[in-house]
Amino acid sequence: MSDLMTKRPAASGSATADPEAEAPPRRRRRVDPTARGVWPFALPAVLVTAVLVLVPVAYTIWLSVSDRQSDGTNAGFLGFANYAEMFGNPEFWNSLKITLFLFVVCLLVETVLGLALGYVMSLDVPGRRIFQGMMLVPAITASVAVGLVWLLIMDPSLGAANQILTKVGIDPVVWLGDPDIAPWSIALVDIWQWTPFMALIISAGIRSLPEEPFEAAAIDGASGWRTAWNIGLPLLRPVLTVAMLLRTVDLVRFFDTIYIMTQGGPVNSTNTLNVYGYNAGFVDHEPSYAAALQIALLVLVIGIAGAFTWFRQRAAR
């Protein structure tokens, strides 16, 4: 992370969050201004992070193996009954399926569309900055506002989406009321919100690519598409991987928009692990079972993030 200010092309791997990959050359220092007293500076933040992160995780693990009731009583250690119940519950497998479905669909579409939009955003034309600013808006608008606007757009009878479809002669769609369509509608909202974000990262990556390979390809008479596919894409791979990793972490724990728009319905068709876990804890009042679901989700996040990191390191070699 200490490489944040080194102005090296992103393609060399400096656009990664990997702390060890790109440490800048050590400055020669005669004295170290903080030689004594690292801890007074860092300790508060470390302590707070530890208390805020480790304690909740430890407590959730304890909850998941104990028998806590919604009235606050805890009958103590229960073993793995909650996990057994979870694995035996078809609703858990359904949630896992929906979580993975949204993850795959959104990540794929956001990456491909993000590449196209990112390329357009990387071109040097007047007005580029204004356009970039507009593209930032979906990602930083509060999910609540995003959810509410799309509820209005996707309203079955009055919504803007169906009005436009009717105008061009397509039958209206029951966006959020049909269990077969609702997951796609939710995916659509996430794609709308996060594709520009992908594009921003990708356009920054494209702008920092070295020019020589492209010039060489032009001299060899390679077509634009061939150059993009054979040279641009491989050079962009580190940036793409980081962008996809960031989206992966967010997509696996996808919650806000879903909760606002469907609360997991209809007929549990958008009930991701996160929404399922929240409902189990706060709607069905089964804290211990909800805790087991949260631990499962945490394992999934760590697992997918780990797989990504492993894949990235292997590709870098």
Place this chain on the structure above:
Amino acid sequence: MTKRLGGVYAAYLVFAVVFFGPVLFMLWSSLRNNVDITGSLFDIGSPLTLENFTNLFERFAFGRYIANSFIVAGGSTILGLVLGAPAAYVIVRRKLAALGFVTLLARMAPGVLFVLPLFVLSIRVGGPDSVALNYTLLIVAHLIITLPLCIWLLVPFFEEIPISIEESTLIDGANAWQRFRRIALPLALPGLSVALTLSFIFSWNYFLFALALANERTLPLTVIAFNFIGQGSNDFGGLMAASTLISAPALLLTVFAQRWLVRGITGGAVK
């Protein structure tokens, strides 16, 4: 060349309609009467009104919810800066990259994971009964978002400060804390303002913690707007006005701080 420019602008137009259109639609709808919103989308000549906004304040006491949002987002931002700035400073000066990485883990864990323990804690200490306790709890919960963000945003600013400036004060016998407070901190002022703005917005936008933890008197804007769906589901104008209010800080920010915004949402992954 002109042909290529035309192509780029055509692409701009398409993308702007797709990705910025819904935001414009929200702003526009917040200024229309409900009759017109539920009427035709293509009836663009309908009269505009501020009634949706005035209703929010007169009938639903939105002033208080805005104040609540300010208290929680403001509190967690200040706390995040106070804890994050010294931490970012030592991360830079002592090259404690691993420490920075650990704080980022807090951002990667699923939010619902924190909610159950915090909820139990809240009940234990009487959070649902006491306004002050509940505010404290919300502010501390939002630190999970603001602290890593502050650290990640401040690190590059401290890195820009040449170490020679700090060394020159060694002759005066200044200790580490004095150097940090008198030299590094003032020089990192632009960074502090960026961290302040961005963590305020991210905390302001955050939905989940308040949904589960806030009591009736500490509800922030996001949750009250969500509760709106159940109560007056036909009041689309009110909903869009509420959405506009929630989006206001972010929309204003986009105008001013694009570059930092990208860094803020990517957690430092991209320059």
